[in-house]
Amino acid sequence: MLGLRKISTGSNKAVTYISRNYATTVKRRTSKNAGIEFGKKLDFKKLEKVEPIQPKPFTPSSIPPTNDQRLANIASNTEPSEKFHYSVNFSKLGVLTNADELNENWGHFKDENSKGSQTGSTFTIPTKSKIEIGKNSSGFSVPFPRMSGQGAPVVCVPSIFGQTYNRGMLNNRNTLNALDMATMGQVEHFIRAQIANEIVAAYSIHTTTPGVIQCGGLDFVNLYESKNNAQYLSQYFKKVSKMFYLMSVAPKPQLSMIDGLTIGAGVGFTANSGFRIGSENSILSIADCAIGFFPNAGNIRFLNRLDGGIGLYLALTGRRIRGAELLQAGIIDFLIPTNMIPTLDNQLSRLPMKNHQRLIENIAAFSIPSQTQLDGRQSHLDIYKDAIKRCFENKNTIEQVIQALENESEETYNWAQRCIKNINRSSPISIKLTMKLFNESPTDLSSNEYYERDYNISMALVNDSESDLWEGIRANLIDNREPIWKHKSYKEVDDQLIDDIINYKPPTPESTLKLTPFKSTYLMFEDILNEYYNINQFTLSDEDQSIFSTHIGNPFTREYEDAIEIFYKGARSDMYQQDRNSAEIFREMDEIDIATY
Numbered sequence: 001m002l003g004l005r006k007i008s009t010g011s012n013k014a015v016t017y018i019s020r021n022y023a024t025t026v027k028r029r030t031s032k033n034a035g036i037e038f039g040k041k042l043d044f045k046k047l048e049k050v051e052p053i054q055p056k057p058f059t060p061s062s063i064p065p066t067n068d069q070r071l072a073n074i075a076s077n078t079e080p081s082e083k084f085h086y087s088v089n090f091s092k093l094g095v096l097t098n099a100d101e102l103n104e105n106w107g108h109f110k111d112e113n114s115k116g117s118q119t120g121s122t123f124t125i126p127t128k129s130k131i132e133i134g135k136n137s138s139g140f141s142v143p144f145p146r147m148s149g150q151g152a153p154v155v156c157v158p159s160i161f162g163q164t165y166n167r168g169m170l171n172n173r174n175t176l177n178a179l180d181m182a183t184m185g186q187v188e189h190f191i192r193a194q195i196a197n198e199i200v201a202a203y204s205i206h207t208t209t210p211g212v213i214q215c216g217g218l219d220f221v222n223l224y225e226s227k228n229n230a231q232y233l234s235q236y237f238k239k240v241s242k243m244f245y246l247m248s249v250a251p252k253p254q255l256s257m258i259d260g261l262t263i264g265a266g267v268g269f270t271a272n273s274g275f276r277i278g279s280e281n282s283i284l285s286i287a288d289c290a291i292g293f294f295p296n297a298g299n300i301r302f303l304n305r306l307d308g309g310i311g312l313y314l315a316l317t318g319r320r321i322r323g324a325e326l327l328q329a330g331i332i333d334f335l336i337p338t339n340m341i342p343t344l345d346n347q348l349s350r351l352p353m354k355n356h357q358r359l360i361e362n363i364a365a366f367s368i369p370s371q372t373q374l375d376g377r378q379s380h381l382d383i384y385k386d387a388i389k390r391c392f393e394n395k396n397t398i399e400q401v402i403q404a405l406e407n408e409s410e411e412t413y414n415w416a417q418r419c420i421k422n423i424n425r426s427s428p429i430s431i432k433l434t435m436k437l438f439n440e441s442p443t444d445l446s447s448n449e450y451y452e453r454d455y456n457i458s459m460a461l462v463n464d465s466e467s468d469l470w471e472g473i474r475a476n477l478i479d480n481r482e483p484i485w486k487h488k489s490y491k492e493v494d495d496q497l498i499d500d501i502i503n504y505k506p507p508t509p510e511s512t513l514k515l516t517p518f519k520s521t522y523l524m525f526e527d528i529l530n531e532y533y534n535i536n537q538f539t540l541s542d543e544d545q546s547i548f549s550t551h552i553g554n555p556f557t558r559e560y561e562d563a564i565e566i567f568y569k570g571a572r573s574d575m576y577q578q579d580r581n582s583a584e585i586f587r588e589m590d591e592i593d594i595a596t597y
Helices: 068-077 181-196 220-227 229-250 266-273 298-301 307-317 324-329 340-350 357-366 370-374 380-392 399-407 412-426 427-436 445-462 470-476 495-502 522-536 543-547 558-568 576-589 591-596
Strands: 005-009 014-019 021-025 095-096 128-129 154-158 167-168 201-206 211-216 254-258 260-263 275-278 283-285
Touching: 014 229, 021 370, 068 370, 095 380, 128 340, 154 181, 154 340, 154 470, 154 576, 167 340, 181 201, 181 229, 181 370, 201 211, 211 266, 229 266, 229 445, 229 522, 254 266, 254 324, 260 576, 275 357, 298 307, 307 399, 307 412, 324 380, 340 357, 357 522, 380 399, 399 412, 399 427, 427 495, 445 495
Parallel strands: 167 201, 201 254, 211 260, 254 275, 260 283
Antiparallel strands: 005 014, 014 021, 095 128, 154 167
């Protein structure tokens, strides 16, 4: 109530409050049955004014807070970090959820059926938060979101056209989408959320910088800064092995899209996916040996299955291949232009559950052959395919590879010398270690044993004083100089050192990684894809193709090309003018006149 004034009366049992020109006297009588009496009208201007209430002045505490109290106060005002993922309710675009952690054994993946799909009733997805998504002029979510400020390193972008397909997008462009702890943790959460969601039939791993950066591999710079922190190194490489092992055993189809530069462990997204997609902007390089490491994240097992020695060639030389070359090498299954990937995503969002043929048909509809992207040009693999096969296929030692390269003819001599130079510049330990790992059959180990050994080898390289890893990181990524390896040549590396690295076991139970064995579902999805190709696609021989040809050679003659050139230059030849005049005359003539004519 505004403008209150107080009246003191003679009675000690009554208090009067005045508002505007009226006063109400409330008399509190001692009798329990007494009612309330209202006072008479009083003059507002004659009332006594009430002194305003003054705020209590600040008096500093005589005892200053301790450092612990200050730290506790700061911590209480710090917002907790969240790992954000979109909720399964696509009608609420912009709402994210935090997927529950699975246990270390990933027991929820048991009982996967033959189709690779599984219910997720045991998963719960609580905790909602928000994230900004870019909008176009129509108000719809753009295909590749524009993240403001320091956005989450991984975002999930649902489609407005359906709920059965989700896109996980790497979003840490400041580090070239390197796999730091936060990124790997959120990729794990994204995959688990898709498995838990019974509506989702398939999902993909992509990037918010399409055509530029896909994944920069391991976070080597941060590893170097933490090289004295044994606990962090163990946790980091455990995270690497767990994340890629989760991809390889996930019971739902994962689409890997290489749409930009992909380095080292970043290729693991493709190596552990059943459906592999690339674009004309794809650039792939496995340069781990040049940094003193080895091709981890499932890359050895994946490259070892490529035909013609291409896998070993890429691993030892670090050669970059791009675009259609990935399709020729067998690294990807489909080549789709970058500008068509958003349309493909929208089409996949309408997929029915457990229908892998529809999934493949939708992807194949957008795919183009490698010849279309090359446009008549020869690729690197076209030129050196036979030489790569001679020098890298079925080779058991690095000495055999070097000898084969030195024996190359004059036609491929320069290429062979470049290969030898790249091998000699790499870490001798990494070269011999990679060669030893390639000699093993891809089926020697189960998936869990493979990733456990992957982790053990990584820990051996970060703990061994003979390792070249720290020197390779400092020289290549920090100082920008030529590395000084422990051994001058691969000839100086003892075979026992390589065996000790491969057979390394962590010294404590806390630093040991143990994974529950599950079937590698990405191989199952590969079989489904191969079965589709065998049924629906075939290649015509040259003789059969000639039957369907209506011409021999170039159908566009020189006269035709000259006529087109004259037309587009705006020229009008005499024959053109005569034909045009005749056509105008015939249009104006009657049918009888035409017959007479």
